[in-house]
Amino acid sequence: MSKKISLASTCVHHPEWTFDNPPNQLPLVPASAFAFETIEQGIDIFDGRQKGHIYSRFGNPTTDAVAAKIARLEGFDLDSPPRGLLTSSGMSAIATLVMALLQPGDKLLTQADLYGGSVALFRDVLSPLKIEMLVADLRDRDSVEQLLAEQGSIRMIYCETPSNPVLRCIDLDQLADWGRRYHCLTVADNTFATPILQRPLNHGIDYVIHSTTKYLNGHGNGIAGAIIGRDEEAMDGRITSTLRLLGTNASPWEAWTLHNGLKTLSLRMERHDENAQAVAEFLQSHPAVGRVNYLGFKDHPDYALAQRQMSAPGGMISFDLKGGLEAGKRFMNRLRFCTLAPTLGDTDTLILHPATMSHRALDRDVRLAHGITDGLVRISVGIEAVEDIIADLEQAMEG
Numbered sequence: 083m084s085k086k087i088s089l090a091s092t093c094v095h096h097p098e099w100t101f102d103n104p105p106n107q108l109p110l111v112p113a114s115a116f117a118f119e120t121i122e123q124g125i126d127i128f129d130g131r132q133k134g135h136i137y138s139r140f141g142n143p144t145t146d147a148v149a150a151k152i153a154r155l156e157g158f159d160l161d162s163p164p165r166g167l168l169t170s171s172g173m174s175a176i177a178t179l180v181m182a183l184l185q186p187g188d189k190l191l192t193q194a195d196l197y198g199g200s201v202a203l204f205r206d207v208l209s210p211l212k213i214e215m216l217v218a219d220l221r222d223r224d225s226v227e228q229l230l231a232e233q234g235s236i237r238m239i240y241c242e243t244p245s246n247p248v249l250r251c252i253d254l255d256q257l258a259d260w261g262r263r264y265h266c267l268t269v270a271d272n273t274f275a276t277p278i279l280q281r282p283l284n285h286g287i288d289y290v291i292h293s294t295t296k297y298l299n300g301h302g303n304g305i306a307g308a309i310i311g312r313d314e315e316a317m318d319g320r321i322t323s324t325l326r327l328l329g330t331n332a333s334p335w336e337a338w339t340l341h342n343g344l345k346t347l348s349l350r351m352e353r354h355d356e357n358a359q360a361v362a363e364f365l366q367s368h369p370a371v372g373r374v375n376y377l378g379f380k381d382h383p384d385y386a387l388a389q390r391q392m393s394a395p396g397g398m399i400s401f402d403l404k405g406g407l408e409a410g411k412r413f414m415n416r417l418r419f420c421t422l423a424p425t426l427g428d429t430d431t432l433i434l435h436p437a438t439m440s441h442r443a444l445d446r447d448v449r450l451a452h453g454i455t456d457g458l459v460r461i462s463v464g465i466e467a468v469e470d471i472i473a474d475l476e477q478a479m480e481g
């Protein structure tokens with residue numbers, strides 16, 4: 083501009099900036115909208131004839147880059163990378179996917195030992211919209227086959243493997259086979275395993291869901307989710323448009339912090355895994371501890387399946403204190419090094435009491451039937467020096 087603009091306008095307008103050479107980090111683009119050079123360019127971008135961004139609820143360079151990276155991880159062994167979308171939370175990823183793909187009258191088949199929020203979403207939000215939830219033991223082949231044969235309107239099988247907090251596993255090959263034979267979509271919540279340990283798309287599962295809030299971010303400083311799918315038409319069409327209309331997009335800030343975490347995901351998972359093995363062995367040898375649920379132990383009912391479909395058991399453990407609820411409460415109040423917090427997958431060791439926290443939405447009978455006893459304690463083993471974790475657990479169990 084040749085004429086100098088006023089002092090007030092100088093405050094308002096953008097500074098002059100260009101990338102003379104690129105930054106060596108993913109740029110954070112916290113813009114709500116993107117500018118068009120001409121009206122023709124604007125029309126072409128709106129119509130999809132030219133690549134470009136419009137408005138960050140529709141897509142954002144930072145968010146899109148991180149979504150594509152997670153899709154590459156989940157589709158690591160596939161010939162062509164699947165599509166990925168980032169959402170504002172794990173819950174909104176689930177809600178967006180189900181609302182995009184199911185219609186009133188359709189049924190969704192799932193397991194009882196699901197993340198508490200997922201059960202409540204299906205029961206309290208989707209059921210009133212006439213998307214009915216059916217619950218079955220997805221490990222019981224005969225009863226699932228019977229249900230699928232009888233109930234023609236099951237359009238989606240939704241699973242979580244390993245499940246929270248007793249780490250039961252679902253056979254992903256079997257699930258994908260049901261999906262093909264009974265014409266239903268298959269979805270796996272891969273939050274606990276991460277694509278480092280398990281990649282459901284490899285097994286023929288249609289969609290993967292993540293709460294990236296957990297291991298993928300890993301630093302406990304953001305809430306976001308992801309949908310990864312192999313069906314490009316559905317991902318680019320119905321699922322993208324539902325996400326845009328519900329406004330369940332992730333913010334570029336959250337995407338950016340998530341990306342910082344992703345850089346060390348593989349390294350962190352290795353250490354989580356190593357530490358969990360040592361902590362599980364300590365717990366199993368302690369006289370105050372009853373059952374220890376850990377996928378690396380041969381006595382876990384899904385040990386063989388986990389060996390087959392996961393590359394390592396991961397960083398999650400749950401265990402029963404012999405003294406029940408009172409012993410559990412005393413134990414948790416005595417912790418000094420580990421943190422009592424309702425999340426998982428962070429760098430530090432996190433302890434949670436499922437019965438009063440993550441699984442409070444479940445009926446007590448259902449809870450107990452799935453091994454979630456009143457005294458059950460869940461540990462998300464962190465990446466600290468393992469002797470410090472064990473020393474804290476040991477001192478907390480004294481008395």
Ligand SMILES: *Cc1c(COP(=O)(O)O)cnc(C)c1O
Pocket residue numbers: 171172173174197199200242246271273274292293294295296305306307
């Ligand atoms: C935390 C969690 C969710 C929900 O994710 P948010 O990011 O909290 O919305 C879904 N599934 C599993 C297995 C989780 O652990």
